[in-house]
């Protein structure tokens with residue numbers, strides 16, 4: 001059954017343990033297509049995306065993702081050490097598909113007065129659309145910022161005028177994947193982050209949020 005946007009938004013959850021099954025090419029193509037139909041400043045479309053799904057890529061990724069987010073949260077990550085298989089959990093969580101999202105510094109719009117570049121904003125919109133498209137296709141993803149960009153640049157021969165925005169790991173969640181209850185599924189009420197006309201006046205919604213993600217409930 002097709003899901004509406006709100007369903008996809010609430011169903012998307014960070015996956016840090018993947019099934020090694022490759023992602024089908026038509027799904028990869030859909031994800032890239034979603035990253036194509038995005039708004040960018042002045043429609044300059046500065047995004048440049050590297051698709052990585054081969055073993056030689058993963059060897060390189062392991063080299064520039066040496067300080068994994070997962071390591072920091074190892075004590076609270078329920079996926080860590082499930083099989084005593086450290087290599088599966090660190091660095092790329094066994095994801096069979098990785099996108100590196102960059103933007104071309106020479107292509108993106110710059111604010112004429114401040115000189116501020118819109119490249120990171122454009123690339124972030126691209127990566128967000130890709131992430132949500134992947135979710136709508138039944139794939140898990142994790143957004144990755146915690147990696148050595150300098151090393152990635154060297155190992156992947158990234159052109160000098162490309163800036164790295166982020167990475168997106170994708171794939172089918174492992175059968176034994178469990179969402180991280182400490183890092184996922186907790187959202188402040190709208191009144192915490194949104195304001196009504198001035199920042200000393202919280203925005204009150206007309207509804208009470210009753211959404212509970214069953215994937216995050218304690219096992220009995």
Ligand SMILES: Cc1cc2nc3c(=O)[nH]c(=O)nc-3n(C[C@H](O)[C@H](O)[C@H](O)COP(=O)(O)O)c2cc1C
Pocket residue numbers: 012013014015016068069070142143144145146147183184185
């Ligand atoms: C900009 C950004 C950077 C992130 N960087 C990492 C990362 O380097 N490693 C990681 O495991 N998760 C990373 N995440 C995933 C977040 O931890 C996760 O989205 C957040 O805890 C909320 O959980 P949810 O995605 O399941 O809703 C990142 C997410 C965003 C949006």
